Amino acid sequence: MTTRRKFIKQVSVASGGILLPAPDFRNIFSPIKQKVVIIGAGFSGLAAAYKLKNKNVDVTILESRNRIGGRVFSHKMTDDLVIELGGEWVGNSHERIHALCGEMNLELFNNQFNTHLLYKGDYSPAGAWDYSEGWNTKLNKMLEDYADLTDKEKLVMDKMDWWRYLVNNGCDGRDLDIRELLDSTDFGESIRQVSSFAAIAEYAESSENNEMDLKIKGGNGMLAERLSEKIGKEKILLKHTVSRIVQDSKVKVYCENGKVFEADKIICTIPTFAMQKIDWHPGLPSEKVDALNELQYARINKHAMLFNQRFWKDESFDMITDQSPHYFYHGTKNQKSGQGVLISYSVGEKAAVIANQTDAWNAKMINETLQPHFGNVASQLKNQVNYYWGNDSYSKGAYALYGKDQWFRVRPILEESFLHTHFAGEHLADWQGFMEGAINTGEAAADMI
Ligand SMILES: Cc1cc2nc3c(=O)[nH]c(=O)nc-3n(C[C@H](O)[C@H](O)[C@H](O)COP(=O)(O)OP(=O)(O)OC[C@H]3O[C@@H](n4cnc5c(N)ncnc54)[C@H](O)[C@@H]3O)c2cc1C
Structure with missing residues (x-):
């Protein structure tokens, strides 16, 4: 069978999509360390840096935000309860995350759900509904x-x-x-x-459960934390937004804060929206600019509600609805506490509407959706947190959305290296839209150095 993964590689090579880097023998024959700047401290950038560090390459990661992890964004709702505002599920098929968690002594626990359905006003518990x-x-x-x-x-x-x-x-x-x-x-x-x-x-x-299988104990951000310890925290510079890149015999990377970095190679792991904001010298090829302009990212909103009891009772509760809150799931499964967090996960237009409303509006809307089946839960609500990825300053979306005629045409162009720069990130992965994909592309870019 030609898997999606193998097929993509064949198509890319056949269309001349991948630029194979010229071999660089300096590391083998001389003690001079190659210098690599990695843009972005998400899973892709961290995985690339970890691999290069182990190959004795001198890496510096430049990161815009004041935190590492990028679109993996673990958030403490209480001292005991951690939720994910970004990447949530680790799939059973996601080999590299499993391996890295093993290496970093991180535990993956079960995060599978039994899906309830709320459709046209009828509530059906898990197991009591199906397709025809x-x-x-x-x-x-x-x-x-x-x-x-x-x-x-x-x-x-x-x-x-x-x-x-x-x-x-x-x-x-x-x-x-x-x-x-x-x-x-x-x-x-x-x-x-x-x-x-x-x-x-x-x-x-995908795995039987569509890769919605596991989660990292303590929050998925723990993997970013452990990777950063292995890489060396001093190598990761936060609040360093790259604004200009000049490539000739070497590269110069300019940041908004005035700092400038010289290197032999760049690994650029940032989402396409952020890539376009950089002033590239020489400019990116026009077909890459067109591809950057073409690709959209999905609008996802997560609205997390802390309740003083888990009224949904089933620890593995999730529910798909045809109402505005769209999809509910228990965000604190396997975390011991009397309290619990239910997350309303909405997409597309629904997400954009919800993101513009107040907490009071959301609480009312969510209570109205749940009330006919779970009773009035308003008095049990203790706290709310909302994150809308459609407005995120760096990605303007949760992950790339490959529309009609884009998977085989646009992706290989985005993947192509440009002079001394290799590209990585979720949007280029065969496991596209997943943390695993971010890691795979980061490691692949490191292999190209
Ligand atoms: C709501 C949501 C739900 C998700 N659910 C899942 C899931 O269940 N399972 C799963 O596996 N995946 C899921 N994902 C996807 C997963 O989180 C991503 O695929 C992965 O985290 C992307 O990693 P990355 O390194 O490619 O990009 P990012 O994490 O975006 O990292 C890029 C980094 O670059 C930084 N940056 C941008 N511009 C600049 C600049 N100019 N200079 C310096 N730094 C810059 C950004 O701040 C960011 O930290 C979800 C994502 C979201 C948002």
């Missing part, structure tokens, strides 16, 4: 057939959106509504905007 039998059979066949898709068929699928593909394959009515609700949660926007190849590949190649 006909659609279930059809979907299973589609996922099975994925293994036999030819490369040409994959390219054709990429030119169609996932909603249209489902409709053309007989998905309709309630089945289609529920798929839209569930799958838009994965992609962060309506499935009318998602490449059908990107969707089928994700569902056919």
Whole structure:
């Protein structure tokens, strides 16, 4: 079977997409250390730096924010309870996170859920609802057939959106509504905007639970913390926003705060929105600029509510709804406390609307959605936190959203190295949209140095 991962590599090489770096023998034959500047201290930048440090390369990470981790953003709701405002689930198939957690003595605990459904005013507990039998059979066949898709068929699928593909394959009515609700949660926007190849590949190649399997004890940010200790905290400069890059025989990296860094190579791990804000000398190739302009990121809003008791009772509670709060899940599963956090996870237009409202509006809306099935929970609400990734200063979205005809056309262009700069980050990964993907691309860029 040609997996998504293998296929992408073949396409990229065939189209001349990847620039193979000229071998640099200095590290082998001379004691002079190669200097590398890494832009971004998210999982991609940290993974790249860790790998290079182990190869005795001199690395400096420049990071805009006042914290490491990037789109992995663990937040303490109370002294005992940690939630994730960014990347949440570690998948069973995510080998590099598993390996790094093992190496750093971090425990991964179960974070799987039993999905309840709230649809057209009817509440169905987990296990009491399903797709129609006909659609279930059809979907299973589609996922099975994925293994036999030819490369040409994959390219054709990429030119169609996932909603249209489902409709053309007989998905309709309630089945289609529920798929839209569930799958838009994965992609962060309506499935009318998602490449059908990107969707089928994700569902056919993922773990049984769609990679919503585990979480790092103490918060996913613990991995960023441990990596930074191994790299050396003094090598990671916070509040250093890169604003200008000059590349000739070497590179000069200028920061907004006036600091300038010289290096042999750059690994740029930042989201496409942030990349465009940098003044590149010479300028980025026009096809890369076009690709940067074309790619959108998904709008996701997380609204976390601390309740003084876990009225949802099931520790593995999550619920998909056709109402504004969209998707609820228990954000503090496996964390001992009488209190608990329920997170409302909304996507696309819903996320943009919710993000503009007050806490009082959100509390009212969420209570109205839950009340018919869980009673009035307003008096149990103790605290709320909201984070809207659509307005995040550096990414303007949660993760990249590959639309029609973008997976095979846009991604290889974004991936191409430019002079002394290699690119990495979630948006370039085969595990796109995942922490694993960020790590894979960071490590791959380090291998190219
Ligand atoms: C709401 C949400 C839910 C998610 N859910 C999951 C999930 O369940 N499972 C999963 O595996 N993944 C999930 N993800 C995705 C995952 O978090 C990302 O794929 C991953 O963290 C991206 O890492 P990165 O290193 O590529 O980018 P980032 O984490 O964005 O790192 C890039 C860094 O570059 C910095 N930067 C930007 N511009 C500059 C500049 N000019 N100079 C210096 N620094 C700069 C940024 O501040 C940032 O820290 C989710 C993400 C979000 C937001």
